[in-house]
Amino acid sequence: MFADYAKVFIRSGKGGDGHVSFRRELYVPAGGPDGGDGGKGGDVIFVVDEGLNTLNDFRNVRKYCAQDGEEGGKKRQHGANGADIICKVPPGTVIKDFETGKVIMDMSNKKEPVVILKGGRGGNGNMHYATSTMQAPKYAQPGQPATELYVTLELKVIADVGLVGFPNVGKSTFLSSVTNARPKIANYHFTTLNPNLGVVDLGGGAGFVIADIPGIIEGASDGVGLGFKFLRHIERTKVLLHVVDGASVEGRDPINDIHAILDELEKYNIDITKKPMVIAANKMDAMNEMEKETVIDMLREEFEPKGIKVFPISAATGEGVKDLLWHLHGIIKDAPKEIIEFEQEFVPTNDFDDEPYTIEHDPKDEHLFIVEGPKIEKMLGYTNLDSEKGFQFFQKFVKENGIIDELKELGMVEGDTVRMSDLEFDYYE
Numbered sequence: 001m002f003a004d005y006a007k008v009f010i011r012s013g014k015g016g017d018g019h020v021s022f023r024r025e026l027y028v029p030a031g032g033p034d035g036g037d038g039g040k041g042g043d044v045i046f047v048v049d050e051g052l053n054t055l056n057d058f059r060n061v062r063k064y065c066a067q068d069g070e071e072g073g074k075k076r077q078h079g080a081n082g083a084d085i086i087c088k089v090p091p092g093t094v095i096k097d098f099e100t101g102k103v104i105m106d107m108s109n110k111k112e113p114v115v116i117l118k119g120g121r122g123g124n125g126n127m128h129y130a131t132s133t134m135q136a137p138k139y140a141q142p143g144q145p146a147t148e149l150y151v152t153l154e155l156k157v158i159a160d161v162g163l164v165g166f167p168n169v170g171k172s173t174f175l176s177s178v179t180n181a182r183p184k185i186a187n188y189h190f191t192t193l194n195p196n197l198g199v200v201d202l203g204g205g206a207g208f209v210i211a212d213i214p215g216i217i218e219g220a221s222d223g224v225g226l227g228f229k230f231l232r233h234i235e236r237t238k239v240l241l242h243v244v245d246g247a248s249v250e251g252r253d254p255i256n257d258i259h260a261i262l263d264e265l266e267k268y269n270i271d272i273t274k275k276p277m278v279i280a281a282n283k284m285d286a287m288n289e290m291e292k293e294t295v296i297d298m299l300r301e302e303f304e305p306k307g308i309k310v311f312p313i314s315a316a317t318g319e320g321v322k323d324l325l326w327h328l329h330g331i332i333k334d335a336p337k338e339i340i341e342f343e344q345e346f347v348p349t350n351d352f353d354d355e356p357y358t359i360e361h362d363p364k365d366e367h368l369f370i371v372e373g374p375k376i377e378k379m380l381g382y383t384n385l386d387s388e389k390g391f392q393f394f395q396k397f398v399k400e401n402g403i404i405d406e407l408k409e410l411g412m413v414e415g416d417t418v419r420m421s422d423l424e425f426d427y428y429e
Helices: 171-178 228-234 254-268 270-274 289-306 321-334 374-381 388-400 403-409
Strands: 005-011 044-048 063-065 085-089 093-097 103-106 114-117 148-155 161-164 196-203 206-212 239-245 277-282 309-312 358-361 368-372 417-420 423-426
Touching (some): 044 093, 103 114, 114 148, 161 171, 161 228, 171 321, 196 321, 206 321, 239 254, 254 270, 254 289, 289 309, 309 321, 368 374, 368 403, 388 403
Parallel strands (some): 005 063, 239 277, 277 309
Antiparallel strands (some): 005 148, 044 114, 093 148, 196 206
16 A cells, blocks of 8 residues: 555653762762763654655554663763664655644755654763762752654655646556556546656656656645645646646546646645646547647647647557657756755754752751752842842742642641752741
């Protein structure tokens, strides 16, 4: 089964916590802090695999989690880093944030692995926090949290020419007659449910890749039928070839069909309608000369003033096909060489305030609680407690960071004293 869309959960590894320990050896009674740093969490990495052409693997496995970093150890031992997880995707894959639909990364031109989610940074051990006034710090930095995200993977076919047209107008027949592709062909609607790729070889090194985009119906841009599943594959093509049933075998009006498709393309993404376009009026073998002339004159009068050239062809007999292919080759030759790439719109981050702190009940005074650590020192350093706004910020900080709840769990009641750095506060509900 061809899969061009998948929703998956990705998670980077959590950073390992820093360790709290003190050097204890014979003849070294007060060796000081020696807690090691935590290991870095693993990254979530995406890499293009040229051997893949579908997202089938992501239909079977929907969770991709990197390994957490290990906690630091005593004797300044550094925790092991978590292992990365590598996700292989086919060329043309676009990674988007599921919630917003914004592009995280377009993998089309990426030759090297790309880190989508960075693993959490390992926390510092308590050996980093010894100062002249705090020679035995009882706290260490926690590891940075993991980052987790639901993303969508969209495979947008990379081809030079995109065939568009209503079902049963002869696109599959045309593709099979000019390339090595062998799509299923039958005389009923929606026979093509997957984009078929083929290579056109014009000889002398001239050629291009052509894709048969599954039949578009009115309302596809609003999700009618298979909707976006069809339209996403048109975005990367350099030129659009509209194939119409010029003979009106099924009673269709080729001019109305082209306008209907242009309307769907414009509603889906107006930039698509700015691409070079060519019309192939197919099934000329089913008409006499007078009928051919009438249909072609009508199409040319309607579309060639807009810069859309019309070619009468018969995919079944090969009539007019060579001229059409060489014209398409000329357009492609003048088009930009690089693959169309979607700009990044969303950058996942795991930038958290993770400085450590500790809360202790003073063993000598049951009504005194001590809160200390870099997180507290930084907060007090930029807060003016003498101002009303500054004191309100202080109260909000200790509440939102869970410090009040932790103090209550240790037994703090109304009237008890809390010491932070060199400041003391009495607690009241």
